[in-house]
Each structure stands twice: as structure tokens, then as C-alpha cells.
Amino acid sequence: MKLVLTSDDRLAVLEDGGIVDVSEAFADVRYRSAADRMPRVLAALVDRRQRVEDLARRGQSMPVPGLQAPVPRPPKVIAAFGNYREGSDRERQTQDMFLESPDSVIGPDGTVVLPNHQASIFHHEAELALVIGRRAKDLPADDRALDALAGYTCAIDVSARGLGRVGPSRIGKSFDTFTPLGPAIVTVDEVPDPQDLQVTLAVNGEMRQTYSTADMEYRVVEVLAFISSYMTLVPGDVILCGTNHQGLGAVQDGDRVEMTIERVGTLAVSVSDPLKREWPRGVDQETAARQRAVGTS
């Protein structure tokens, strides 16, 4: 099942070429702002799956309308540091993660706005994202961990480089609009093996990133076990599994960025830069080479 949130705040199931409204299944879920609704819906979904599927089967299909991010403001956005072997046979790096601003999320067809900060470049990073469906702490590093998931979605972790203190800084990933998410939450049963998904990202039709989640250093269940050993996960939390840096490139004013994860979906956004800065187009080979050389940390 693919669950979406429409621009006019309806909950719907996405099917081939259309959506079916399933808002009725969550009519009793109280919320104050649309942004805070999805964590409550996801918490309720666990027990209402059958009802939602019944509504989806019986309901009338409508053309796909504008969509919001499937979780417009997650309780937490957690991101993995470089978590791919990047085609090398290096040893796994020490596992590490960090938090991003939950206000950085935008949805499908949204606009990434480059801020008036002197970054050396703004990169796209296509990533597989996990959406938490139930409260969890100390998950095991096996398939039982997947029970904590509501499902998967696509994420572009837009990253301003060269801000903050060189080395440790992750400040450049938390600007408003820097975490496009969507289009749908794809439930776990639709993805037989999360370590066998092809991820691609193209800018203005030019392919940049193309990699498989088979190359992940710490698998999805290990990501879940690791982060839940630190902090309690709650419904609506979003975890970005890291990117393969081979293929990163600049995003700049007027760009159309489109990423796809097989079985999960396609997410496209636009880029706006009021300052109209320019960087070389194509793959950033310097960053790619530097990341291949990593592996000692």
C-alpha cells in the first residue's frame, strides 16, 4: 500500500494512475495543524490497515492531485553519515548519525530555496528514507526491526557545503526546504528486500546518481537497531539511510531534480536561488573521488 497526503489534507491510497480517498478511516484522529496530523495517523494505521485497504478497494479512483510530504513535519529527522561502500571494498566505517531540522521538509513538486549563505556548493543527495510507524527503543538488528516501520519513501538530503566548522559541521543540511520527502509512504510488504533497490537521481533530465541499496554499509535493520539504541523512535520519525556520493552534483536556480527508488516511487522538486549563483553542471568528480578515498575513519 502507498499512503499519500494530498495538498488539501486528504489521506489517500496511491494506485496505478490515481488515488482513492481513505480519510474516513482516520476521521476520529484529532489534530491541530496539518503538519502534526501524520504522526497520529501513522500511530493509528497499525490497527486500521484492513479498514484502509477496504476503503481503497471500494472507493472511486481519482486523478492524482497535488501532494504534500507524507510527513510534513516529522517529530525527528535523523540522517546517517556516509553509509555506502561507494564501489570500494573498504571496511565498514564506524556507524554514525545526526539529526536535521524537522522544519526542513517539503513535499513533491515543492521548491528548494537556496539561502543567502556563502556555501561553496549546494549538493543533492538521493536517499532511501524510513518512516517510523510505532514507538520503539532498542530494536534488534534483524527483520523484527522492520515491524517499527510504517514504510519507505524517497528523500533528497539537500546539502550546503562549506558552512559551519570544517569537518564536523552538518549545519548546511538543516535549512528550511532542504529535505524533500515523498511521494508516498510505501508499506514494508511492498518492498521484499530493502537492500536490493535501485536509486537514481537526475537533474534537468541528466542522470547524476545511480546506485543500489545493496552497497549500503549498515543495512536498514542495522540503521534501526543503532539509532534506537540511542533514542526512542516515535511514529512519523524519518530516518535517511545515507547516500552514495558517486554522482553528487550542484543544484542551482531553475533546476528540476527528480529521484526514483524502484518500488518506492519518484519524487521531483524545483530549485530556486534568489541570488542566481552558478556552479559547474554535471557530476562533482572531486567530491566523488574524495569520498572513495574515505574509509579510514
Next chain:
Amino acid sequence: MRIVAFDEQRIGIVGNDETVVDITDVLQKYEPLGPEDLLPDLITHFDELKPELERMAAAGGGTSLDGVRLHSPLTRPSKIICLMGNYREGTDRPLQVLDLFFKSPEGISGPGDTVVLPPHQADIFHHEAEVAVVIGREAKDLTAAEAMDAVFGYVAFNDVSARGLGRSGINSFLGKSFDTFAAFGPWIVTKDEIPDPQALSITVDVNGERRQDYSTSDMERPVTELMTYISSMATLHPGDVICCGTNHQGLGSMQDGDAVVTTVSGVGSFTIHVRDEHQRAWQRGVDRETAERVKASAQHPVAAASGGSAS
């Protein structure tokens, strides 16, 4: 005005007679969906509520402070934003580049609560006493002139920090995000009671031994600059909290059985306890090695900021 969270999900103010006056019922008119809405509602509607709350504070007649169980006044902020080293630490080094990270808002600790050290193989667990700014309204791209207008008040904070986890050389932030590692107390003091946030003295005492003892006058980036910078990056919401960083001169270990008292002058003082099932032991007293290392590190002066690394 001092705002407390106490007993079973109650919100109160400390009256002029030093008693806790329960204002939970006053907040019902905003139709909270749960107790987590009470504090954001109070902050959001504070101007409207203020006359009534001031009358209640003046009347007093609540429960004595000794008779209630205080909790963290911040129940679940949407963001905990922490400054990286933001004090000159007694040196005359050049200003460093401003940098920050986000701390998990899950599992917050408060007065009398217990910080639980995880089994992870950290080098040490440090206390970091800080003053934290509580945001009063939704804000983006604040000017310096507007900055203080978006402040609601201040709270004392202890940024408990596990060292040596994650990737070496990166100064991993995740060691600060274990459940129970964000400790706030004892109450939120509204900004009108703090005429100058750059003239506060901050101390930590562990089992009665003084560790940290510094003034916010040594802050590299003052509160107004933190407000303008951070709001240039992310939208701020009522109840979000900006933790202004610590002075590392005086950090020390936290270990099983410790009672850690964090005090910010003009704000207040609160105690947290420490539990470690593994009963690990570190040297007591001030961690001189860390103090010297941080003091010597002017490795991020503004002029040298360039390049960047991917993650």
C-alpha cells in the same frame, strides 16, 4: 514570571509567595489535544493571559514548592538547537565560525530525574551546563532588532554528552542524543526577569564539589546573534529551545550515584541524578585534559572557514 511543569501533567506559575499556583485549567480554553499542547499554548497566548496570570501569581496561595514534584518545564520541544563551543573560555582568541547541531527532543529529563548512562563504550560522560533560550513565537529571518521580541524566556540546561562515540575526528554529536541526556529546569523564567542574558553566572556542582563556574559575558555569539543566525536557517516555533553552548573549563565526569546541580543565576537551580548499571568509574573533579584541549583549540577562526566535507 516562573512557569513550571509539576505533578501529573500540570502547568503552574510560581506565585509571589513562592507557592506553585496551578494554571492548567486556565489553559483548557485553548482546547489542548494532550498535555504536550499546554506549554506551547501558554507561550503562544502569553500576552493575552498575562494579566490573569499576574493576578494569580500575586494572590499566591498555591502548594509549597516542597510539596510538588517538578518536571522539565519543556515537555517535548519540536527542536532542541545546541551551539557548538560558543565561549572564549578565558582566552582572547578570535571569534570562531558559528556552528550548531540538533539534539534529540525525546526522553527529556527535569528536576529530580535520573540520567541513565547507556551501555555504549564512551570515553567519558560529561556535564555541560548552559543557559537556554525558549522561543516565544513562530519566527524566520529575524533582524537584530526583532530578535529579542521572539524570545519567551530562559531555562537552565545540562547538555549531557557521551564522548568518543561515532566517527573519530568528527566530534560526533549523537553522544548527546541518548534518551534522558537533555536536562531542563527548574522552570522557565520569562524574559522580563532577565534584563541582560549576557550577564548570567552558570555553575555545576557534582556531589557538592564545584565544577563549572562561568559567566555568559564570555559568550562568543550573544543571544541576539544566535536568534538572527538560526532563524535565517530554520523556522522557529513556540517552545523550541536554543541552548547557547557551554564553557568547557570545568567539565567533569558524570557517573553512577552522582547528584549534579545546574544553576543559572536569575533563572534557577535544579538537580539531576545519574545511574549507570555498569558502575563505570572515571576520575572525579574537573577534566583538565578536556579543558586544556578546548582552550588551545582556536581551530575554527572565522577567516579560515572554507571547503567542507560531505556526509
